Amino acid sequence: MSDILLVHGSCHGAWCWRDLIPELAALGHDVRGMDMPSHGQDDTPLSEVTLESCTASVVNALAKDTVVVAHSWGGFPATLAADIAPEKLNRLIYLCAYVPRDGHSLVDMRKMAPRQPILKAVDRAADGTSYRVHADYAEEVFYADCPKSTIDYAIANLSPQATLPQATPAHLGAGHLDVPRSYIRTLYDNAIPTEFQAEMVAGWPRSDVYEMATSHSPFFADPKGLAALIDQITKD
Structure with a gap:
């Protein structure tokens, strides 16, 4: 089974993986979420958050031979972390995430x-x-197909997002190109249009691109289905 690190998107934190973690654990995986700077349990002031510090937080959370699942904005720091420490990643799975250029x-x-x-x-x-x-x-934008109690939980936990790291260009090296990668498109996404998700992976092998018929938050909308798909990807 795999060591899996879950990297959240904008305004979220490790809390957003509440329903997915037990589903992956039930399949035998060693799985954990993390908080990027200023999110969840991390108390870094918003004014101090940079793209570099977000990337460092992912690098520091890696173990050996880790499968990284990155959601939405998390695709940026996760890719840069793969550039820095490709030897620590087994695979990078983009979950309706930005693939940096x-x-x-x-x-x-x-x-x-x-x-x-x-x-x-x-x-x-x-x-x-x-x-x-x-x-x-x-x-409407993030949780259109999620249970009402889950939506309430998510809205209560959302936090401010620093603008600077998302306005900072990513300068990529070659390290991340050595890491196997997969993409999970969400077909009813009101945050990152599904057609743009398709465009970002247009040159990828079709065998590395998967689909889920959910909104932007499949970890809440269909955690069991998402866990099964991640499990499948780690075994392919």
């Missing part, structure tokens, strides 16, 4: 998408240094 920031890549459904849920701070998820649109 050299010299581009997450903001740059978001703007490349043909649609911007996520913007209605972005509540920017007056000084522009962070943003929150607008509670009125959280369900």
